[in-house]
Amino acid sequence: MKKKLSIVDIANSLNISKTTVSFILNGRAQEKRISDELVKRVLQYVKEVGYKPNSLAKSLRTGKSNIIGLLVQDISNHFFATIARRIEDLAYQSGYKIIYSSTDNDTQKTQELIAMFRDRHVDGYIITPPDNIEEDISDLIKDGFPVVLFDRYLPKVATDYVVVDNLFSTFNATQYLIDKGHKNIAFITYSSIQTQMIERLEGYDKAIRQSKLKPHIIEVDFHATDQEILKLILDFFESHKDVDAILFANNHLGKCGLKATRKAGKNVPGDIALIAFDDYELFELYTPAVTAIAQPIDEIADNVIKLLMERLNATTPEEKNQHITLATELIERDSSR
Amino acid sequence: MKKKLSIVDIANSLNISKTTVSFILNGRAQEKRISDELVKRVLQYVKEVGYKPNSLAKSLRTGKSNIIGLLVQDISNHFFATIARRIEDLAYQSGYKIIYSSTDNDTQKTQELIAMFRDRHVDGYIITPPDNIEEDISDLIKDGFPVVLFDRYLPKVATDYVVVDNLFSTFNATQYLIDKGHKNIAFITYSSIQTQMIERLEGYDKAIRQSKLKPHIIEVDFHATDQEILKLILDFFESHKDVDAILFANNHLGKCGLKATRKAGKNVPGDIALIAFDDYELFELYTPAVTAIAQPIDEIADNVIKLLMERLNATTPEEKNQHITLATELIERDSSR
DNA sequence: TGGTAATGCTAAACAGGTTTAGTAGATAAT
DNA sequence: ATTATCTACTAAACCTGTTTAGCATTACCA
Numbered sequence: 001m002k003k004k005l006s007i008v009d010i011a012n013s014l015n016i017s018k019t020t021v022s023f024i025l026n027g028r029a030q031e032k033r034i035s036d037e038l039v040k041r042v043l044q045y046v047k048e049v050g051y052k053p054n055s056l057a058k059s060l061r062t063g064k065s066n067i068i069g070l071l072v073q074d075i076s077n078h079f080f081a082t083i084a085r086r087i088e089d090l091a092y093q094s095g096y097k098i099i100y101s102s103t104d105n106d107t108q109k110t111q112e113l114i115a116m117f118r119d120r121h122v123d124g125y126i127i128t129p130p131d132n133i134e135e136d137i138s139d140l141i142k143d144g145f146p147v148v149l150f151d152r153y154l155p156k157v158a159t160d161y162v163v164v165d166n167l168f169s170t171f172n173a174t175q176y177l178i179d180k181g182h183k184n185i186a187f188i189t190y191s192s193i194q195t196q197m198i199e200r201l202e203g204y205d206k207a208i209r210q211s212k213l214k215p216h217i218i219e220v221d222f223h224a225t226d227q228e229i230l231k232l233i234l235d236f237f238e239s240h241k242d243v244d245a246i247l248f249a250n251n252h253l254g255k256c257g258l259k260a261t262r263k264a265g266k267n268v269p270g271d272i273a274l275i276a277f278d279d280y281e282l283f284e285l286y287t288p289a290v291t292a293i294a295q296p297i298d299e300i301a302d303n304v305i306k307l308l309m310e311r312l313n314a315t316t317p318e319e320k321n322q323h324i325t326l327a328t329e330l331i332e333r334d335s336s337r
Numbered sequence: 338m339k340k341k342l343s344i345v346d347i348a349n350s351l352n353i354s355k356t357t358v359s360f361i362l363n364g365r366a367q368e369k370r371i372s373d374e375l376v377k378r379v380l381q382y383v384k385e386v387g388y389k390p391n392s393l394a395k396s397l398r399t400g401k402s403n404i405i406g407l408l409v410q411d412i413s414n415h416f417f418a419t420i421a422r423r424i425e426d427l428a429y430q431s432g433y434k435i436i437y438s439s440t441d442n443d444t445q446k447t448q449e450l451i452a453m454f455r456d457r458h459v460d461g462y463i464i465t466p467p468d469n470i471e472e473d474i475s476d477l478i479k480d481g482f483p484v485v486l487f488d489r490y491l492p493k494v495a496t497d498y499v500v501v502d503n504l505f506s507t508f509n510a511t512q513y514l515i516d517k518g519h520k521n522i523a524f525i526t527y528s529s530i531q532t533q534m535i536e537r538l539e540g541y542d543k544a545i546r547q548s549k550l551k552p553h554i555i556e557v558d559f560h561a562t563d564q565e566i567l568k569l570i571l572d573f574f575e576s577h578k579d580v581d582a583i584l585f586a587n588n589h590l591g592k593c594g595l596k597a598t599r600k601a602g603k604n605v606p607g608d609i610a611l612i613a614f615d616d617y618e619l620f621e622l623y624t625p626a627v628t629a630i631a632q633p634i635d636e637i638a639d640n641v642i643k644l645l646m647e648r649l650n651a652t653t654p655e656e657k658n659q660h661i662t663l664a665t666e667l668i669e670r671d672s673s674r
Numbered sequence: 675t676g677g678t679a680a681t682g683c684t685a686a687a688c689a690g691g692t693t694t695a696g697t698a699g700a701t702a703a704t
Numbered sequence: 705a706t707t708a709t710c711t712a713c714t715a716a717a718c719c720t721g722t723t724t725a726g727c728a729t730t731a732c733c734a
Contacts, residue, residue: 017714055456056397057690076422085413119392287624354684394720
């Protein structure tokens with residue numbers, strides 16, 4: 001176990017001061033009038049012995065870490081995992097590392113994670129906020145940290161965020177079902193006060209109202225198990241034999257819905273048409289293939305990183321917040337024909 | 338933006354030395370003979386003002402970070418995402434945080450990530466090693482860092498690891514197909530020198546040989562796109578009309594295989610029986626439901642953390658390595674009946 | 675009563691960088 | 705000749721903790 005080199009070792013070996021080494025390694029040689037000859041000697045030697053500055057010491061002094069904290073609802077969910085993966089790659093290209101963790105939509109856990117990130121001096125935050133986290137996010141912003149939210153936003157907190165046009169997405173999908181002649185269209189969602197869920201409900205509601213149809217809304221508790229969701233849907237089928245189409249508010253509910261329709265022996269789309277929010281590998285291969293509202297995953301990640309990088313590179317704190325709303329795409333497959 | 342408190346602020350406010358504060362906060366009060374009365378006062382005050390020690394400074398001095406570095410092949414893959422998620426939860430319970438990143442099976446990227454982890458003073462490593470990473474892992478171990486591998490191992494490097502019984506898994510699945518009367522069983526795998534892939538191939542090969550059947554092996558390049566894999570399989574169908582069963586070496590190949598059989602218009606399991614390695618949500622809902630070799634995801638995560646914690650808590654470096662091999666389960670569904 | 679031990683606490687060094695303030699010597703300006 | 709300016713560096717402070725070594729007191733014992 002060879003001992004790690006420190007900047008002092010480098011300075012001593014070259015008989016110069018560590019200050020000089022530090023200036024050179026941080027590209028401030030010109031500014032500090034270090035001779036080109038010495039700069040060359042130092043860089044050469046540093047490369048030769050493979051010296052890497054200790055980033056803890058660096059962060060301790062500068063307060064910067066080149067690390068971005070990413071908090072997603074659940075990293076084992078395909079939607080978040082894919083976005084996280086792309087954000088990781090993009091950040092890496094800009095010289096930033098990512099630390100990520102899952103919030104589980106749990107406020108307390110999220111608070112602890114934010115505390116840990118602060119403690120670790122992360123330079124910026126990317127968050128899918130759970131409920132009641134407004135104050136913690138506000139504190140971050142007040143203390144000057146760049147924060148970008150995505151998937152949903154906090155109406156009471158002024159931040160940058162990237163979302164999709166949820167209202168139009170479900171409005172459009174519902175209208176599509178209406179145009180196909182469906183009269184009793186149900187909407188299965190989580191009971192949630194998060195913006196994305198509220199907007200999706202509103203989109204459905206708007207289309208239903210416009211056509212003067214009767215709304216059928218099932219709200220599932222966020223903590224319900226798959227079994228419970230399944231039962232809820234089956235019971236709904238039992239009590240609403242006339243329902244001829246269902247729109248699911250996210251991919252997990254969609255998956256449970258597929259199991260339920262199968263279990264109920266319903267013919268899709270003959271007895272009942274289905275549309276899910278969030279496309280999913282499963283949906284293309286399912287029989288029948290499932291129509292889905294696809295979110296632009298790559299674009300979401302690209303814009304999140306873009307906003308964050310702008311803030312990180314800004315010399316003066318930008319007052320104005322940027323809100324990016326991306327379009328979704330209704331991918332028509334057999335389950336709704 | 339209120340300035341963060343430091344240990345000096347605490348010490349000054351209480352008119353005592355920061356050494357005392359440090360001892361108390363690290364539970365060394367008894368050992369250092371600090372009076373109970375003072376301990377109480379300090380703890381009370383610290384709690385009151387919400388002081389949290391700066392962990393960068395702490396890590397800088399102690400060399401410990403309470404962070405575990407987790408390197409998986411691809412965090413957007415369901416198998417790894419689920420394991421990562423559980424490892425995160427378990428580590429959290431033991432007071433450790435996780436930093437994770439995807440290796441992409443890319444040796445250079447992995448080397449850079451290991452360097453970054455070292456730099457950040459992570460206390461231990463959990464890795465699914467890519468090819469040619471033996472030296473870097475050996476260096477970690479030589480330098481005294483706890484390292485646990487999973488999913489695969491490095492025959493030339495003495496480490497702890499957690500794997501599944503790959504050989505028996507594919508042997509068993511192949512034998513199962515043979516017992517069902519299949520005569521021309523193909524095995525689709527990646528051309529890989531990684532232990533898990535080699536063992537899976539061996540298991541298939543052993544069963545085929547024992548029954549004196551003819552092996553049909555398709556090796557796909559790791560970097561092949563889904564389109565290329567699809568084409569490869571379709572071409573294989575074209576040139577091997579007699580194949581009546583396929584065993585896929587992992588879940589991704591399984592998914593491509595499903596698309597291919599559908600595209601080729603094959604009847605499953607009538608024309609061809611299918612078994613995939615790694616269970617997958619998709620497989621249960623597919624028509625017909627896909628038989629799969631399920632890995633014990635939770636158990637893998639549990640054992641990985643167990644081994645790592647043992648090393649982290651050990652006072653003397655343990656010489657002996659622990660190798661844990663877990664059983665898989667063949668989940669029989671319609672695609673192989 | 676003098677020496678040892680225990681008690682309760684602290685000054686200073688340290689980890690490894692960055693940054694501020696400044697210095698010695700050469701050159702230019704007055 | 706003296707002062708100002710520039711060049712090329714550097715000493716020391718700083719970031720915020722932990723750890724080592726040690727210093728007054730008081731207590732104990734022969």
